[in-house]
Amino acid sequence: MSFVEVDEVSRVFHKRSLFSKSQGVQALKNVSLSIQQGETYALVGESGSGKSTLARIVVGVDNASSGQVSIAGHQISTSMPKENRRDIQMVFQSPYASLNPRWRVHDLVAEPLRAFGITQGRKATVQRVTELLEQVGLQADDARKFPHQFSGGQRQRISIARALSSNPKFIVCDEPTSALDVSVQAQVLNLLKDLQSELGLTYLFITHDLAVVKTMAHQIGVLKQGVLIEEQSADDLFASPQHQYTKDLLAAAPVLSVA
Amino acid sequence: MSLLEIEDLSVEFTSRRGVLRALDNVSLTLEAGEFLGMVGESGAGKSMTGNAILGLIDPPGKIVSGDIRLQGESIVKNPERIRGSHISMIFQDPLSSLNPLKTIGAQLIETIELHTPRRGTAARERAAELMTQIGVDADRLSAYPHQFSGGMRQRVVIALAMASEPEIIIADEPTTALDVSVQAQVLDLLREVCSAHGTSVILITHDMGVIGHWTDRVGVMYAGRLIEIGTTNDIIRSPRHPYTQGLIASTPTMDANVDTTLYQIPGNMPPLTAIPDGCAFNPRCPIAEDKCREVIPHLINDVACHLRSET
Numbered sequence: 430m431s432f433v434e435v436d437e438v439s440r441v442f443h444k445r446s447l448f449s450k451s452q453g454v455q456a457l458k459n460v461s462l463s464i465q466q467g468e469t470y471a472l473v474g475e476s477g478s479g480k481s482t483l484a485r486i487v488v489g490v491d492n493a494s495s496g497q498v499s500i501a502g503h504q505i506s507t508s509m510p511k512e513n514r515r516d517i518q519m520v521f522q523s524p525y526a527s528l529n530p531r532w533r534v535h536d537l538v539a540e541p542l543r544a545f546g547i548t549q550g551r552k553a554t555v556q557r558v559t560e561l562l563e564q565v566g567l568q569a570d571d572a573r574k575f576p577h578q579f580s581g582g583q584r585q586r587i588s589i590a591r592a593l594s595s596n597p598k599f600i601v602c603d604e605p606t607s608a609l610d611v612s613v614q615a616q617v618l619n620l621l622k623d624l625q626s627e628l629g630l631t632y633l634f635i636t637h638d639l640a641v642v643k644t645m646a647h648q649i650g651v652l653k654q655g656v657l658i659e660e661q662s663a664d665d666l667f668a669s670p671q672h673q674y675t676k677d678l679l680a681a682a683p684v685l686s687v688a
Numbered sequence: 689m690s691l692l693e694i695e696d697l698s699v700e701f702t703s704r705r706g707v708l709r710a711l712d713n714v715s716l717t718l719e720a721g722e723f724l725g726m727v728g729e730s731g732a733g734k735s736m737t738g739n740a741i742l743g744l745i746d747p748p749g750k751i752v753s754g755d756i757r758l759q760g761e762s763i764v765k766n767p768e769r770i771r772g773s774h775i776s777m778i779f780q781d782p783l784s785s786l787n788p789l790k791t792i793g794a795q796l797i798e799t800i801e802l803h804t805p806r807r808g809t810a811a812r813e814r815a816a817e818l819m820t821q822i823g824v825d826a827d828r829l830s831a832y833p834h835q836f837s838g839g840m841r842q843r844v845v846i847a848l849a850m851a852s853e854p855e856i857i858i859a860d861e862p863t864t865a866l867d868v869s870v871q872a873q874v875l876d877l878l879r880e881v882c883s884a885h886g887t888s889v890i891l892i893t894h895d896m897g898v899i900g901h902w903t904d905r906v907g908v909m910y911a912g913r914l915i916e917i918g919t920t921n922d923i924i925r926s927p928r929h930p931y932t933q934g935l936i937a938s939t940p941t942m943d944a945n946v947d948t949t950l951y952q953i954p955g956n957m958p959p960l961t962a963i964p965d966g967c968a969f970n971p972r973c974p975i976a977e978d979k980c981r982e983v984i985p986h987l988i989n990d991v992a993c994h995l996r997s998e999t
Contacts, residue, residue, distance in 0.1 A: 610730055
């Protein structure tokens with residue numbers, strides 16, 4: 430069995446109205462996919478295709494209407510036990526919105542350590558925070574600063590350090606570089622790759638940028654209106670896309686060709 | 689004479705902490721019918737250049753030196769004369785540039801009557817014509833902005849920008865909020881409509897892919913300075929400034945795969961409060977010499993680099 434198993438997951442959102450019968454919007458329809466340990470699975474699709482809904486279900490902050498998700502053999506749901514949660518973390522698109530501006534970097538990175546009871550005592554926590562900051566290319570002194578004292582790329586490093594603090598095995602990256610400039614994007618993507626090979630991390634990588642997908646993904650799934658319409662290894666998908674929608678998506682992507 | 693000439697333009701913001709130079713001696717020209725891209729990181733000055741042309745720099749910022757000329761005539765003193773009529777602007781978020789309480793038709797007709805001699809029926813006919821050009825049925829003149837999708841709204845914004853029959857459109861990240869496939873449609877449309885009317889476009893973006901597909905020429909900005917300008921082909925295939933080279937090399941391409949390590953420019957762009965002496969890029973530059981740390985390089989042969997300006 431694969432490390433991450435998404436099995437026939439559907440999600441229906443009910444739109445309640447006082448005057449009419451409640452209508453269901455099907456955000457995901459029988460989505461099944463699996464991710465091998467240590468690999469990156471990229472989920473591609475347009476706004477409204479269900480990418481983020483699936484991400485929310487996979488990390489256990491939302492429940493599927495039907496179907497199930499398991500990670501490392503544990504069943505994922507909003508009511509899953511806390512000790513299984515530490516294996517799963519998330520890095521969000523905007524490091525401006527995902528970091529509390531009134532917290533110092535130390536507290537931001539240390540929060541999961543406290544929440545999961547990973548380090549005992551102040552001294553051990555400080556030491557672990559220092560390790561984590563250095564691991565993502567920041568410095569020990571940065572722990573005393575506030576998020577606004579950092580650039581966008583550095584803030585995303587803080588988010589990554591925070592995500593790493595519970596020693597997760599699986600990280601969902603939801604458009605982690607789309608708010609960043611190109612040269613900074615390269616730094617963050619390289620960091621994510623280095624961490625993957627160092628720590629054996631498994632990623633679910635959500636993005637609309639096909640060139641980013643090409644540099645990050647082992648396996649790619651294309652979502653359209655809640656349906657997984659195509660799934661292939663990265664090399665095969667770019668070489669021979671099967672579905673017309675995938676072909677259109679590839680044709681529309683403004684990718685730099687230097688040759 | 690070029691359609692638009694910017695000469696030694698500098699913009700400064702004065703605050704209690706001191707003076708910030710947001711644009712530093714920027715010079716460039718725009719020809720009629722040309723698509724000029726402006727690329728750079730956040731804070732590099734690309735949007736500031738667009739805003740300066742339209743006279744949209746908010747106090748305490750002001751143009752401290754230099755000139756901007758449209759068809760040979762300076763527009764720095766009275767930008768209101770050209771804003772909207774000769775030069776129009778397309779912003780990133782189409783919803784914030786459309787009035788949610790007025791129909792698309794009312795907004796188009798208002799713009800047409802304000803900037804062209806057409807009135808009444810003639811203005812209405814012109815509005816219908818513009819809608820057809822952007823691929824939207826003229827019946828939808830009576831629709832409100834919220835009844836359109838994001839891509840359709842940005843098409844309507846293009847129609848509004850074209851309504852005054854401007855010489856130049858400045859498009860500041862026009863497709864950043866849109867999906868990839870919609871982005872391609874919107875930029876294709878912009879290109880098509882502008883080519884048909886001979887309108888020039890300044891396309892401001894941080895996306896090298898967009899630059900590569902939709903511009904003729906491109907200016908690269910760094911820390912408030914224009915550091916390289918050239919045809920899009922030359923900039924992408926044989927960039928000369930070390931920053932431009934780094935920028936191109938760090939952009940993910942279709943040649944990459946999971947085993948690729950992207951090129952990284954070491955460090956970050958300095959904030960405008962701490963621009964180093966000499967070339968602003970020198971602390972991150974792999975080939976910097978003593979001269980680069982002391983003397984600011986000027987744009988010579990389209991490159992602002994002491995070591996790369998010789999052709």
